[in-house]
Amino acid sequence: MRTIVSRLINSRSSVSRLSAITASGNGRYLSTDSNKVDEPLKVEEAETVNVPPPPSEKLLVLGGNGFVGSHICREALDRGLTVASLSRSGRSSLRDSWANNVIWHQGNLLSSDSWKEALDGVTAVISCVGGFGSNSYMYKINGTANINAIRAASEKGVKRFVYISAANFGVANYLLQGYYEGKRAAETELLTRYPYGGVILRPGFIYGTRTVGGMKLPLGVIGSPMEMVLQHAKPLSQLPLVGPLFTPPVNVTVVAKVAVRAATDPVFPPGFVDVHGILRYSQKSR
Numbered sequence: 001m002r003t004i005v006s007r008l009i010n011s012r013s014s015v016s017r018l019s020a021i022t023a024s025g026n027g028r029y030l031s032t033d034s035n036k037v038d039e040p041l042k043v044e045e046a047e048t049v050n051v052p053p054p055p056s057e058k059l060l061v062l063g064g065n066g067f068v069g070s071h072i073c074r075e076a077l078d079r080g081l082t083v084a085s086l087s088r089s090g091r092s093s094l095r096d097s098w099a100n101n102v103i104w105h106q107g108n109l110l111s112s113d114s115w116k117e118a119l120d121g122v123t124a125v126i127s128c129v130g131g132f133g134s135n136s137y138m139y140k141i142n143g144t145a146n147i148n149a150i151r152a153a154s155e156k157g158v159k160r161f162v163y164i165s166a167a168n169f170g171v172a173n174y175l176l177q178g179y180y181e182g183k184r185a186a187e188t189e190l191l192t193r194y195p196y197g198g199v200i201l202r203p204g205f206i207y208g209t210r211t212v213g214g215m216k217l218p219l220g221v222i223g224s225p226m227e228m229v230l231q232h233a234k235p236l237s238q239l240p241l242v243g244p245l246f247t248p249p250v251n252v253t254v255v256a257k258v259a260v261r262a263a264t265d266p267v268f269p270p271g272f273v274d275v276h277g278i279l280r281y282s283q284k285s286r
Contacts, residue, residue, distance in 0.1 A: 057264055058082040058121050060158075062109070062149055063128035064102065065092035068164060068206060071256040072126055074098050079260060086118045109145035116152055124160040124263035125153045127186075135178030143182025147189045160197040162263045163190050164255065167204040167247050167275055191271070199262040200272050201255065208252035250275055254282040 059076045063069040064085025070092060076083045083102050085092070090106030092099050107115025109129065119125075127149055131141040146163065153161055165183050173180045190198040258281045262268045273281065 056080070056082050057123045058084065059260070059263060060118060060122045060125045061085045061128065062125065062146075063087050063130075065089060065094070065104075066128055067208070068252055068255060069126075069128040070094060070099075071208070071252045072128065072259050073102050075253070075256040075260045076263075077101055079264070081260075081264070084118060084122070086115055109148050110140065112148065112152075116156075119153060119156045119158065122153070122156070122158050124162070125149065125158055126162040126164070126259050126263050128164045130164070130166075130179075130183070132176070132179060138176065138178030139182040139185075141182070142179055143185040146182075146186035150186065150189050150193050154193040160199070160263050160266075161190060161194050162199045162201065162259050163187065164259065165200050165202050167202045169204070169247070187272075194270065196270055198270050199268060201259060201262070201278060202272060202274050203250045203255055203278055204247035204275050205249040206252050206255055207249050247275055248279075250278055254278060257282050 059081045061069050061072050061076070061083065062085075064073045064083075065087045069085065069087075073083050073085055074096075077098055084105060085102050086105040086107050086109075088106065088108050091104040092102070105115060105118040107118060109115065127146055129141065129145050129149070132138060133141070150161060150163075163186060165187055166180070168180075187200050190200060255278060258273070258278050261281065262273070
C-alpha cells in the first residue's frame with residue numbers, strides 16, 4: 001500500500017513539473033513552488049523608424065514639345081508624375097500653364113554627349129521622335145536617334161520605354177522607305193533591350209488640334225468622322241495592298257493616355273499595340 005501511495009505522489013510531482021514547462025512556453029513562468037507565479041515576460045516596444053516614401057515616378061518625353069509629345073506631357077502631369085522633356089529646341093513655345101511644370105532639356109539624340117544627363121532619376125521614357133525628309137534623313141531621325149535613346153536608357157537602368165511608332169500603310173511603306181525602315185529598326189532594338197518593359201504603339205493618322213506658327217489647325221474635323229467609320233471596318237484592313245489604308249485615325253489625347261499608362265503600369269503587356277488595341281486600352285480604367 002505504501003508503495004502505491006509513493007508512486008502516486010511522484011506521478012503528481014512529475015505532472016506539476018510538466019505543467020510548469022508547458023506554461024513557460026506560453027510566456028508565463030511558473031516556479032517549482034505551486035503557490036507562486038512569476039510576472040509575465042515584459043516585451044519592450046520596438047523603436048519607430050521613419051522610412052521616407054518611395055520617390056515619385058519621373059517620366060522623360062523625347063520630343064515633348066511636339067504635337068503628340070506635348071499632349072503626353074500634359075497627361076503625365078495630370079497623373080501626378082514628374083515630367084521632363086528632351087528635344088533639339090528645348091522649351092516648348094506653348095504658353096499653356098502646364099508647360100511651366102515640365103523640366104525642359106535641350107539636346108540632340110544623334111550627339112551622345114549633349115543629353116544623357118536628362119536621364120538622371122528617370123523611371124520611364126516615351127519617345128515621340130520622328131520626321132520626314134530624304135530616305136537617309138528619315139532613317140537617321142526615326143531609327144538611329146531612337147536606337148541611341150533606347151540604348152542609353154537601358155544602360156542607365158530606366159525600367160520602361162514606350163515608343164510611338166507608326167502603323168503599316170502598305171504602298172506608303174515603299175514610298176517612305178527610310179521612314180519605315182528607321183521605325184522598324186528602332187522597334188527591333190527596343191524589343192531586344194526591353195523584352196519585358198518595352199511597349200510599341202502603332203497608331204495610324206493621329207488627329208487633334210495642331211498649332212502651326214501660332215495658328216491652330218482643327219484636324220479633328222476630318223479625323224473624328226473617319227475614326228467613327230473605320231474603327232468598325234477592321235476586316236477591310238486585312239485586304240492585300242489596300243487594307244492598311246482602312247486603318248482608323250486616332251485622337252492624340254487617346255494616344256497620350258495609353259502611352260502614359262504603358263510607361264507607368266508595370267502589368268501593361270510588352271510588345272506591339274496597334275490602333276485597335278490603343279482604342280481598347282483607352283477605354284479601360286487603370
